[in-house]
Amino acid sequence: MATLLETDAVLKRGLKALAKADPVMARLITEGAVPPLRKRPPGFEGLAWIIVGQQVSTASAAAIWGRLRTILDPPGPERFLSLSDAELRGAGLSAMKVRTIRATATEIVEGRLPLDRLHDLPADEAHDCLTRVKGIGPWTADIYLLFCLGHPDAFPGGDLAVQEAARIAYGLDGRPDAKTLTALAESWRPWRGVAAKVLWAYYRVAKAREGSPVT
Template identity: 80%
Template sequence: MATLLETDAVLKRGLAYLVKADPVMARLAREGIVPQLRKRPPGFEGLAWIVIGQQVSTASAAAIWGRLRTILEPPTPQMFLRLSDESLRAAGLSAGKVRTLRAAAAEIAEGRLQLDAFPGLPADEAHALLTRVKGIGPWTADIYLLFCLGHPDAFPSGDLAVQEAARLAYGLEQRPDAKALTALAERWRPWRGVAAKVLWAYYRTVKAREGAPG
């Protein structure tokens, strides 16, 4: 496996590979699209943050996480399992997110989900282990592997912003679905995670241009 995305030097190495492997990535680099490193803590804390952030705004996720952290100290799966549903709902978690995090916390606490072993696993294998947990879908697994673990080949093919960025960058007639984007991403192995970061950066740039005054 390639080195984890923990430094700007590794990120640049991945970007250099993509520039050589894909003319479209090379064009985006020439246009000044710069991917961001951005990393969150690994383990249960990082996984919980990702689950909380699903389908809510960044501001809402931060507010919910802040309330949860006042009662989740230390932020371990064992501590989470001690909290009541009432206290978790009062912090802002939906019933579905409570169930997902309880399932994940139990899997980790009982040793069936060993997140500490993930750095040595291929992205696809780690992804499969995460999605066995009830409530954790492909997007959550990919985002955890990319942003908490820094896996260079994790690729969130179901992310709408990545899909739309690929449509724009590659001049596609319609936004590719997860299956089509996974096929497109084969050319980026073993740096698909860096490619995702490039596409996110490109998406933000396009949206900023659209919002600029004429």
Template identity: 80%
Template structure:
């Protein structure tokens, strides 16, 4: 596995490799599309943050996370399991997210989800371990691997912003689905995670030009 995405130097190395491998990535770089490193803490806290943010706006996710962290101290699996469903729902978690995070906490404590060791695995292996947990889908697994572990080859092919950015950047007739985008991303190995960051940055740039919220 390539070096983890923990420094700007590694990010720049990945960007250089992408530009050499793909003329479109080279063009985006020449146009000034520059992603940020953006990393979150690994472990239960980082995975919980991602689950909280599923299918809600950034503002809502931030507010819910703030209320959850106010009652979740320390942010550990043990502390989460000690909280009642009522207090978690009062913080803003849906019933589904409560079930998911209880499943995550249980899997960690019972040794079936070794979050501390996922960075040593290939992206596909780590992804498979995460998605075995009830409520953790492919998008959540890939975003955790990319933003919490800094895995350079994790690729959230189901992310709508990444798909739309790929459509625009590559002049495609329609937005690629997860399967089509996964095939397109083969050219970016072992830096697919950096490519995803480029596409997110490009998406924000396009939306800013259009005057729409990114």
């Protein structure tokens, strides 16, 4: 596995490798789609934060997380399991997110989800470990691997912004689905995570050119 995305130097290595392997990636980077490093703490807190942020705006996720964090002290799986559904719903979590984070906390406490060892696994194996937990889907798994562990080859092919950026960048007739985009991403291994970051950055560049807001 390539070195984890923990420094700007590693990110630059990934960008250089992508530019060499794919002329479209080279063009995007030259046009300004240079992503920031962006990394969140790994472990239960980071994974819970990602689950909280699913399908809500950044502002809403921050507000919910702020309320949850006040009762989640210390922010570990054991503490989460000690809270009632009513307390968690009072912080703003939906019933589905309560179930997902509770299932995640249970898997960690009972030793079936080794969050502390996922960084040693290839991206696909680490992804499978996460998606075995009821409620954790492919997008959540890949976002955790990429932004919390800094896994350079994690690839969220189901992310709509990544799909739309790929459509524009590669001149596709329609927005590619997760399967199509994941197949396209094979040529970016072992830096698919860096490629996703480039596509996110390009999405912002493209939307800025259109004058469209980026949510």
